[in-house]
Amino acid sequence: MNGLSTALIVIGLFLVGGIISFVRQQMPKSMIILLSIGAVMCLAAGVMRLEVWS
DSSP, X not given: OOHHHHHHHHHHHXXXXXXXXXXXXXXXXXXXXXXXXXXXXXXXXXXXXXXXXX
C-alpha cells in the first residue's frame, strides 16, 4: 500500500462521513449525490491503486 492509495481511501472515507452528516442535517439531495459521487470515485481509485492486485 503506497501513500497515494492510502490518501485516496482516507479522503473517500472522510467524504462518506460527510454524506452521513449531510443526510442527518437534511441537506439538499443534489449536494448529497455530488458528495457520494466524489466518495465513490476516491474509494475506487484508492482500491484500484493498491499493490495487492499484481
